[in-house]
Amino acid sequence: MPAQEPPADPAPRPPRTGGRTRSQEARSAVLAAAVELLEEIGYQAVTIERIAARAGVAKSTIYRWWKSKAALVLDAYRETVEQRMPDPDTGSTAEDLTVFVAALHSVTERPLRARALRGLMAEAQLDPDFAEPFGAWVQSRRAVVLRVLARGVDRGELPRATDLEALTDQLFGLFWYRLLVGHLPLDPARAPQLVAQLLNSAH
Amino acid sequence: MPAQEPPADPAPRPPRTGGRTRSQEARSAVLAAAVELLEEIGYQAVTIERIAARAGVAKSTIYRWWKSKAALVLDAYRETVEQRMPDPDTGSTAEDLTVFVAALHSVTERPLRARALRGLMAEAQLDPDFAEPFGAWVQSRRAVVLRVLARGVDRGELPRATDLEALTDQLFGLFWYRLLVGHLPLDPARAPQLVAQLLNSAH
Amino acid sequence: MPAQEPPADPAPRPPRTGGRTRSQEARSAVLAAAVELLEEIGYQAVTIERIAARAGVAKSTIYRWWKSKAALVLDAYRETVEQRMPDPDTGSTAEDLTVFVAALHSVTERPLRARALRGLMAEAQLDPDFAEPFGAWVQSRRAVVLRVLARGVDRGELPRATDLEALTDQLFGLFWYRLLVGHLPLDPARAPQLVAQLLNSAH
Amino acid sequence: MPAQEPPADPAPRPPRTGGRTRSQEARSAVLAAAVELLEEIGYQAVTIERIAARAGVAKSTIYRWWKSKAALVLDAYRETVEQRMPDPDTGSTAEDLTVFVAALHSVTERPLRARALRGLMAEAQLDPDFAEPFGAWVQSRRAVVLRVLARGVDRGELPRATDLEALTDQLFGLFWYRLLVGHLPLDPARAPQLVAQLLNSAH
DNA sequence: CTTTAACCGAGACGGTACGTCTGGTCTTAAT
DNA sequence: ATTAAGACCAGACGTACCGTCTCGGTTAAAG
Structure with missing residues (x-):
């Protein structure tokens, strides 16, 4: 996850001739x-009401900068909760994927974080x-895996014809399905088997 | 999906000591x-309010029989929307799975049905x-696939050591992930490739 | 002031086949x-918010029965604040009016009541x-004075040609003007002089 | 109504050592x-917000010069709306009053002006x-009538003992009462009768 | 002819109350 | 006993203005 813009209007702020500047304190507090x-x-x-009360901020300030509770929480999640997800490049596709999958599945060790993710979905x-x-956020995560796989193709570890999109969605699909349905655990320790299974399916 | 009981008490109503009987009309209307x-x-x-108004039924009648909007919609989905999902047994695992996956992915051709599924999740x-x-409903769907795979193991089409649960979750995981995120289509015509890929992964 | 209907819809409530009856406790508490x-x-x-909180009642209950704060306060004023205004019939127009005017002007001895009146206006x-x-409420007050004056005409105490409406509005006009502008006091003790002056103007 | 100072502080601003002068354009636009x-x-x-937007002026500029919407509107009313009220001195009290009352009551022919007056009250x-x-503004209007009446006393047209204040308040009271309650019209043509009735009441 | 204080616009800020909505509960009259 | 009707409490919603407070920039009188 790259450094994040402020939630709204990063660059295309047109005239800006005056006016009180945005309070970073308010933003952080929210x-x-x-x-x-x-x-x-x-x-x-x-609820937005509760966030405003807790942050000591007016509701209108929140509504000025975020469209919805979800947008706010996504922002908060990216900025202060999400551990920097790995973007591995070890030279081995299997190892790269294993690192990523292990990090992905380890979210389930933090139940509240998992709950937040489920709520966002x-x-x-x-x-x-x-x-x-x-x-957009989901795509940014998929992009990491897609890059790993593309390097694998370049190195000849994967056939040219591999459907990288499908492979990526297999990886995330399993994760999300189990996260959302909760019928089976997601054990980071089993990441190597999973990755092997996944790579198998490609040749 | 086997025929589903009405949410509460259809037949097993023993202690009839008197009083008005349950209105089947009300249930159907809802x-x-x-x-x-x-x-x-x-x-x-x-909303429950809207359903009550449309059905010409009191809100309390709905609350008496269903816990929530979602429970009601799940009921309705099972009873009147869901096309009978196939439970194929052709003798070939690949063919069985292809039939199932094609049926599964064809939901996306009915946008409102897809929307309902997403809402339920x-x-x-x-x-x-x-x-x-x-x-419970999800498990009933997984069971179909698990049975297909178990038969495949019995017939020797799949290795004994195959993690059938994982394979099943790959199948549903991809489906749900694309359904929920919507970044890529789910084409029933591509079911054969998907199934081949899936079976590959098990060796 | 005659006994007051419940604030909304007295008669034209059509079918009424069921439903919880209105809570008199809630109404009184409000x-x-x-x-x-x-x-x-x-x-x-x-504010309506404050009234709801104080009464231990949901805002929606208030909005169900009253259109606005003002409507509610008018109701409350009529029911629990307004001392029954006199409707005198002593046989003498001057005496009747004096009683009425004294009662009217004595409102200023209760500053909060006066404040409420000004707020309503x-x-x-x-x-x-x-x-x-x-x-409508104003008219009900004017009616009392108009009746007094009409009896005066009948008895021959006032000329047939007297503009009773104008006389009535003189009486209330002075009261409201001083109440609203507050530049001069309204002394109940001076009611006789005022009435004399008023009746003088009619012959 | 004489020409009006800028709303606040005309003279008593002592320590002017420099600084931009007040923008007359902004004031006029507001x-x-x-x-x-x-x-x-x-x-x-x-609302002040709307005025600011319409005038192309910052809210703070308005708040710098006026305490409230009402203060601003009173200013605007005096400056651009109020037709110069007459201050008659014909030698006849009845005629003076008739001119004044007719002018007063003619406000009702301009509904928006009447509405503004009611809003201010x-x-x-x-x-x-x-x-x-x-x-203060009300007093300035009362003063005109009081002067007319005082001249009437001097000329012997009115008894020495007449309560001029009460007479004045009768005049304005009727006007405001009908303006505010709106139950009966205020016809400038009936000014002579009204004045006669008023003067009668003083003997 | 440069300070410098007061002005100006823009607009974000903390607040408050609004009137609406939905949820889930409870009460009544009718069946 | 169960229904339809509908009132009840609870509380979040998103909006509108309030009056205050920076901002960056302008303007004219005082030095």
Whole structure:
């Protein structure tokens, strides 16, 4: 995950001739409050009202900068919660993937973080406006895996004809399916087997 | 998917000491209204209030028989929307799976049905009470695939050591991931390739 | 002031086949809270939010039965604050009017009541929806004076040609003008002089 | 109404050592916008925010020079709306009053002006800070009538003992009462009768 | 002819209340 | 006993203005 822009309007701010500058304190307080509440009461019990109260910030300030609770939480998640996901390049596709999958599956060791992730995915289903930024975030994660696989193809570890998109979606699909349905655990220790299975399917 | 009981008590109503009997009309009207609304305005815009109004039924009647909107919609989905999913047994694992995957992916050709599915998955994340019946429904679908794979092992088409659970979750994981994120299509015509890839991964 | 209907829809409630009946406790609690707040913090600081909180009642319950703060306060004023205004019939027009005017002007001895009256008049200027019920209440007060004057005409104490409407508005006009502008006191003791002056103007 | 100073502090600003002078354009734009909005959407829908937007002026500029919407509107009213009220001195008390009353009542022929007047009176009830300048303006109008009456006493047209204040308040009271309650019209043509009735009451 | 204080626009800030909405519960009258 | 009707409490929603507070920039009188 690269360094994140401020939530709204990064560059295309047109005239800017005057006006009070945005309060970084308010922004930080909101994001911090969102994370705190997320960990205390869970995604779905979080409300904008509660975030505002906790952050000591007016509701209107939140609405000025974020479209929805989900957008805010996604921001907060990226900025303060998400451990920097690995972007490995060890020379071995299997090893690269194993590192990534292990990191991915280790989220389940942090139940509240897992809950937040599930909440974000849910919100993306219910709120079309949020589906967009959420999709962008998902793509940024897929891109990491796609790069690993592309290098594998270049090195000849994978056949030229491999459907890298499908392979990537297999990787994330299993993760999300188990995360969302919760019928079976996601053990980081089993990452090597999973990766082997995945690479098998490509030749 | 076997025929589903009505959510509560259809037949096993022993202690009939008197009183008005349950109105089957009310039940049908509610389910019908739920389906109609689902197709007209989408899962998330459906509310119990609206269903009650459309069905000409009191809110309390709905709450008496269903725990939540999601439980109701799941019922309605099973009863009136879901085309009977295939439970193939052709003698070939690949063919069995292809039939199933093609049927699965063809949901995307019915956008409103897809939307309902996504809504149900979302709801299961947000409402722990709904996660339970939803999970049971998911298991009933997984069971079909697991049976196909078990027969494949019996016939020697798959190695004894194959992790059938993982294979099953690969199959559903890809489906759900693309359904939920929407970044790539799910084409029933590509079911054969997908199944080949899947079976490859097991050697 | 005659006994007052419940604030909304007295008769034209059509079918009424079932449903929870209106909670008299809620209604009383709301009116009581309104009066209390009126006396504690003044008309304009009273808000529906505060009334709801004080009464232990949901906001929606208030909005169900009253259109606005002003409508509610008018109701509360009529029911629990307004001392029954006299409707005198002593046989003497001068005496009748004196009784009425003294009662009217004595409101200024209760500053919070006076404040409420001023608030109601103000609201009637700003909220056209409230102007209607407020106007009706004003008319009910004017009617008392008009009856007194009509009897005076019948008895021959006032000329047939007297403009009773104008006389009535003189009486109330002076009261409201001083109440609203506050430049001069309204002394009940001076009621006789005022009435004399008023009756003088008619011959 | 004499020409009006800039709303606040004309003289008593001592330590002017430098600084940009007040923009007359901004002041005019604000007053003009206030009047326009007053006529377009009515007193109560006018907000400082809207005035600022319409005038192309910052909110803070308005708050720098006026305490409240009401203060601003009173200013605007005096400066651009109020037709110069007559200050007659014909030698006859009855005629002087008739001129004045006719002018007063003719406001009702300009509904938006009437609406503004009512809004100002309302605001004076709700905002104690505004009650002060509003009261001053009311006094300036009363003073005109008081002078007319005082001349009448000097000429012997009115008894020495006449309560001029009460007579004045009768005159304005009737006007405001009908303006505010709106139950009966105010016809300038009936000014002579009204004045006769008024003078009668003093003997 | 340079300070410098007061002005200007823009617009973000913390607040408050609004009136609406949905959820889930409870009560009543009718069947 | 169960229904339809519908009132009830609870509380979040997103909006509108409020009045205050930076900002960066302008303007004219005082030195």
